[in-house]
Amino acid sequence: MKKTALVAIAAALLIAVTALCFAGCTEEWNDGSYDLSLPELEKITATSGVDEDGWYLVFEDEFDKGDTNSDDLEDALNASTVFGEVYKQKNPEDFERQSKEGIWTTSPEGVRWESNDADKPEQACYWCADMVSVGDGYVTVRSAQESDHVCSQNKCPQSGRFTSGIETRAIIEGEDSEVANKGQADDLLFAQAFGYFEATVRFPAAEGMWSAFWLQSSGMRKTGAEGVDGTEIDVYESAFYRSRKSKMGHALLWNGYGEYARVEGYIGELDVDLYDGEFHTFALKWTPEYYVFYVDGKATWASRAGGVSHVREFLRLTVELDAGDKWGPHGQKIGAFKEGADFVIDSVRVFQNEKYERYVIDDSQFAGELDLGN
Numbered sequence: 001m002k003k004t005a006l007v008a009i010a011a012a013l014l015i016a017v018t019a020l021c022f023a024g025c026t027e028e029w030n031d032g033s034y035d036l037s038l039p040e041l042e043k044i045t046a047t048s049g050v051d052e053d054g055w056y057l058v059f060e061d062e063f064d065k066g067d068t069n070s071d072d073l074e075d076a077l078n079a080s081t082v083f084g085e086v087y088k089q090k091n092p093e094d095f096e097r098q099s100k101e102g103i104w105t106t107s108p109e110g111v112r113w114e115s116n117d118a119d120k121p122e123q124a125c126y127w128c129a130d131m132v133s134v135g136d137g138y139v140t141v142r143s144a145q146e147s148d149h150v151c152s153q154n155k156c157p158q159s160g161r162f163t164s165g166i167e168t169r170a171i172i173e174g175e176d177s178e179v180a181n182k183g184q185a186d187d188l189l190f191a192q193a194f195g196y197f198e199a200t201v202r203f204p205a206a207e208g209m210w211s212a213f214w215l216q217s218s219g220m221r222k223t224g225a226e227g228v229d230g231t232e233i234d235v236y237e238s239a240f241y242r243s244r245k246s247k248m249g250h251a252l253l254w255n256g257y258g259e260y261a262r263v264e265g266y267i268g269e270l271d272v273d274l275y276d277g278e279f280h281t282f283a284l285k286w287t288p289e290y291y292v293f294y295v296d297g298k299a300t301w302a303s304r305a306g307g308v309s310h311v312r313e314f315l316r317l318t319v320e321l322d323a324g325d326k327w328g329p330h331g332q333k334i335g336a337f338k339e340g341a342d343f344v345i346d347s348v349r350v351f352q353n354e355k356y357e358r359y360v361i362d363d364s365q366f367a368g369e370l371d372l373g374n
Contacts (some may be wrong), residue, residue: 029302034290036299038283039196041351049261054355057084058192059103062347064137076134076316077166078102087352094190103190106132107165107318116324120225122147123324126156130132131164138278141165143209150244161337163209165318166345186218191312194356198283199317202344203238205275208337210239210320210329213282215313217363220254224368226262227254227306228361233313234265235293236282238274242335246270249330250293254306258373264305270293270295279346288359309362315350319343 030036040057050056059081068074081103106129115123119370122145130152131142143163149156156162168190199213213235220230232253240247251265274280274295283294290308293301320328321337328334 009073030299032271034302035290036292036302037352038294038297038299039285039335039350039353042197044351046082048084050086050354054353055196055351056086056354058087058195058352058369059083059190060347060349061104062137063134063139063212063345065366066134068133068135072133073129073132074102074105077104077106077132077139079134098190101189103168104166104266105168105170105189107167107316108171109153111153112163113323117373120324122159123161123322125161125321125323127164127165127318128156128162129153129164131162132166133208137346138259139166139317139345141204141211141317141343141345142318142344143204143206143321143337145340155297161323163319163321163343165343167172167314167316167317167318169314169316186314188218188312188314191314191371192281192350192352193312193360194286194288195353196285196349196351197235197315198281198282198347198349199235199350200281200346201317202277202279202342202346203241203275203342204319204343205241205277206339206341207241207335209239209319210241210328210334211343212237212317212318212329213310214316215284215286217309217311217313219234219311219370220309221256221258221370221372222366222368223255223260223371224367225282225307227252228308228310229363229366229368230254230311230313231306231309233284233286233309234289234329235284236295238303239330239332239334241275242269242333247298248274248295249332250301250323251329252291252303254309256371256373258371260371262306264303265330266301266303268295268300270300272296281345287353288356310359311363311366313358315348317345317348 061081066079068076107127113125145161147159170187215233217230222229234251252264285292290304
């Protein structure tokens with residue numbers, strides 16, 4: 001699990017990148033060297049085959065069948081997942097497990113960020129599954145500062161800042177869980193290399209917090225092949241509440257979070273208020289050659305940074321809270337967390353392209369040790 005040191009490293013790197021960009025970079029990603037077009041996927045259904053461009057549905061989830069008022073949380077999270085027939089045929093063993101166990105679980109229980117002020121331990125941020133609920137067709141992640149918190153798994157203190165998220169990686173429990181969850185023994189419920197990934201969400205509109213839709217691989221901490229053996233892909237991070245009508249950030253991180261860490265980030269200027277209380281759609285087209293990022297169907301960044309990951313990655317939709325320093329990703333001063341706001345997930349869709357599949361490389365093919373720093 002990433003600790004406070006990671007915040008300092010990542011923030012410093014992203015500040016440097018974005019400061020350099022604002023100092024005079026050109027829109028090189030928009031110069032015609034990338035295919036920025038959005039795949040035409042609306043006619044592809046679970047039962048349709050591969051379209052003429054090679055696309056087929058992997059899964060879609062509208063979270064419209066589960067309800068934590070009547071179901072177990074894990075059951076409620078996984079009650080609505082619909083897999084495509086082509087995916088089932090191509091991945092029978094994975095699908096057999098996924099159909100029985102589901103693909104969604106809550107983010108790792110326990111401390112997410114230690115407080116930046118030793119005299120104010122209550123400013124620490126915790127991920128707690130009790131902050132996640134399913135109902136009325138949505139997954140809702142609640143955030144709050146509480147002095148009487150009750151944790152059903154007994155992994156959180158009574159006082160602190162609490163939030164959570166959902167992801168497609170089961171969390172390793174036990175004595176070695178902190179090391180295991182850094183990639184040595186990830187239990188991937190669902191992971192995919194390349195394709196199109198889309199989430200429709202409503203941001204938490206409050207200071208001192210941000211939500212994110214990101215992909216991560218088990219081997220992104222390896223340092224031998226740049227980002228080809230795994231890259232953290234931040235489809236979006238909503239750290240721009242104070243400049244709410246104009247900005248959104250995307251980022252790529254590889255070689256882990258220690259001394260070898262590398263990052264490329266981009267802050268795009270938009271003409272929409274993403275904190276308007278409406279749902280907005282964030283997407284990634286990940287090809288073997290580059291990444292393209294989209295907000296509400298419009299391309300907002302593209303990059304080849306790190307050489308492009310060629311390994312399977314799992315999905316994460318999470319919320320982070322200020323731990324006392326008032327800073328967020330992309331070098332943004334997000335303010336102090338005081339009153340929480342809900343992060344609401346409406347739907348998630350994933351597609352694959354047959355033309356990309358032969359370029360997938362298994363994690364085990366890459367030599368090198370994991371950098372477990374931070």
